[in-house]
Amino acid sequence: MTNVQKNRLKDQLFKFWGIGCTLIGLVLLIIFIGGILIDGLSRIDWAFITDLPSRKAEKSGIWTPLMGSVWILVLTAIISFPISVAAGVYLEEYAKKNRLSALLEINISNLAGVPSIIYGLLGLEVFVRIMSLGASVLAGALTLSLLILPIIIVATREAIKAVPSSIRDASYALGASKWQTIWNQVLPASSGGILTGVILALSRAVGETAPLIVVGALAYVPFAPSGPLDQFSVLPIQIFNWISRPQQGFIDNAAAAIIILLLITFVMNGIAVYFRNKWQKKLQ
Amino acid sequence: MKNLAIVMFLAFVMGACGNKKEQKEAGTDIEKLSGNISIDGSSTVFPITEAVAEEFRAIQPDVKVTIGVSGTGGGFQKFSRGETNISNASRLIKDTEIAACAENNITYLGLEIAYDGMAIVVNPENTWVDSFTVEELKKIWEPAAQGKIMRWNQIRPEWPNEELHLFGAGTASGTFDYFTEAINGKSGSSRGDYTASEDDHVLVQGISGDKYALGYFGLAYYEESKDKLTLIGVNNGTEVVLPTIETVSNGSYHPLARPMFIYVNSTSIKHPEVVEFVNFYLDNAAELSEDVGYIALPAEIYAKQKENFKAFVENNK
Numbered sequence: 234m235t236n237v238q239k240n241r242l243k244d245q246l247f248k249f250w251g252i253g254c255t256l257i258g259l260v261l262l263i264i265f266i267g268g269i270l271i272d273g274l275s276r277i278d279w280a281f282i283t284d285l286p287s288r289k290a291e292k293s294g295i296w297t298p299l300m301g302s303v304w305i306l307v308l309t310a311i312i313s314f315p316i317s318v319a320a321g322v323y324l325e326e327y328a329k330k331n332r333l334s335a336l337l338e339i340n341i342s343n344l345a346g347v348p349s350i351i352y353g354l355l356g357l358e359v360f361v362r363i364m365s366l367g368a369s370v371l372a373g374a375l376t377l378s379l380l381i382l383p384i385i386i387v388a389t390r391e392a393i394k395a396v397p398s399s400i401r402d403a404s405y406a407l408g409a410s411k412w413q414t415i416w417n418q419v420l421p422a423s424s425g426g427i428l429t430g431v432i433l434a435l436s437r438a439v440g441e442t443a444p445l446i447v448v449g450a451l452a453y454v455p456f457a458p459s460g461p462l463d464q465f466s467v468l469p470i471q472i473f474n475w476i477s478r479p480q481q482g483f484i485d486n487a488a489a490a491i492i493i494l495l496l497i498t499f500v501m502n503g504i505a506v507y508f509r510n511k512w513q514k515k516l517q
Numbered sequence: 518m519k520n521l522a523i524v525m526f527l528a529f530v531m532g533a534c535g536n537k538k539e540q541k542e543a544g545t546d547i548e549k550l551s552g553n554i555s556i557d558g559s560s561t562v563f564p565i566t567e568a569v570a571e572e573f574r575a576i577q578p579d580v581k582v583t584i585g586v587s588g589t590g591g592g593f594q595k596f597s598r599g600e601t602n603i604s605n606a607s608r609l610i611k612d613t614e615i616a617a618c619a620e621n622n623i624t625y626l627g628l629e630i631a632y633d634g635m636a637i638v639v640n641p642e643n644t645w646v647d648s649f650t651v652e653e654l655k656k657i658w659e660p661a662a663q664g665k666i667m668r669w670n671q672i673r674p675e676w677p678n679e680e681l682h683l684f685g686a687g688t689a690s691g692t693f694d695y696f697t698e699a700i701n702g703k704s705g706s707s708r709g710d711y712t713a714s715e716d717d718h719v720l721v722q723g724i725s726g727d728k729y730a731l732g733y734f735g736l737a738y739y740e741e742s743k744d745k746l747t748l749i750g751v752n753n754g755t756e757v758v759l760p761t762i763e764t765v766s767n768g769s770y771h772p773l774a775r776p777m778f779i780y781v782n783s784t785s786i787k788h789p790e791v792v793e794f795v796n797f798y799l800d801n802a803a804e805l806s807e808d809v810g811y812i813a814l815p816a817e818i819y820a821k822q823k824e825n826f827k828a829f830v831e832n833n834k
Contacts, residue, residue: 285571286567287571288564288568288571288805288808288809289808368585446586446587449557449585449587450585451557451583451585451586452560452563452584452585452586453563453566453567453582453583453584454584455570455571455574455581455582464583470586474563474586476716476718477560477715477716477717478564479735479737479738479740479741479810480737480741480810481741484718
């Protein structure tokens, strides 16, 4: 065997190894989703969406936790979006490179790695007790906003960094102020990346359980929230509750609820991809 | 086992019939109440309280009952701050929790509502075990057994010289607290070298796939997987008792049947909807607890609880 042949062989081997590694994740995902679909798909109908939780598995529905999740999602988006995008713009465009901004940067990266239950404890003390919001949708949304702030800030900064300097230079050359440049050029050019970051962060928030349990989200609520100060449950808590029940009927319900939750995250990720592609084309 | 199934079926049918009649009576002469009832606590008790809340909604649709699952300890923490009206508990209130309630001037009444049986199970291929005594279970599970009691013939010499594979509740579960207290004499004292899980489905899977396995978990999980497991009776000194509705309910399946409780805050009962809810709870706990896989208390205990509660309401008016 010549050296060339040897190297080609190695090349081939590495290729197959790489394919194998890629497939592991994919195959596991297919097995998981397949199992969930087999267990849960037959359980999903309109009544499953609109019914209240019940002790009888076949009569149970996910209306209240689904509505709770939707409330949490919308409020979290409203709260986290302006704060984290503003913070990202400040750090990228205004902050001077000094000790303070270095400290801020380190802390934001650290916050992204804090376990979610810690945010739950923070939310319980600050929002539920000190601000006396109670175990409300608002307290839950504020807690989850804290949780995803660092993710969106990092995404915003990356998106702003990716804006070509020629656009900025052109704006300044035409006499625009810094703020005009940011508002009219930088933000529109980076909005695809920012929105992608926001949506991905929100789809993480919609799957969170631990911080919401700590904040006081409930397992049984017979009514959907009608305002931000109402009590609530969310889909992951309902799933967790069902999966630990002995009866097979509840396991099937859990699978069905998982399908709904996955659908929500898939749709959100789909929207994120759509925005990214749309803005990328525009920029070119 | 067939008998147990028939008994459960009959109980279910009879329960269902009784319920309809009661509801009809209730629907005609009960005044409409409204308000909120906030409940938190044990996830073990949750299914019963959920069932009661669901049925209560049918007769009092304007009373909003909400239930959380912070665990027995987490529930008592909120209860002692006056944040909840009722606390679900899978054990009696502890001294530290009593002190916390006293500090905030919270007085309360604890009510037994149902039993949860604990099943000792082995693999169906296990042909040698017919029963355990409490002493044998202690010998297997006590902390001193760690690393020592590793083979079946160490429990009884006539059993095979094969490895013993243990499966049990994880330390965060109420089942663990109760089992260790009942068998080892002290809550939380257990050997640690066994397969532990808070999810009983995992234990069922493990034991059903391992000929030399032995484990314990809630009886309801056994009921769901009867064909994959063999239930082992416990020798209480005079006879070998298998956990069934009768033996758990009449106390002969000792010591592995635990009572479950709700605790009611005394200031809450100034609200008529809370009083109504607790009365409804005690009236229907027998039927509903069996619906969700637990075991009813004897009827006279429910009657006594109702009297206790009535006196409690009178004293706190």
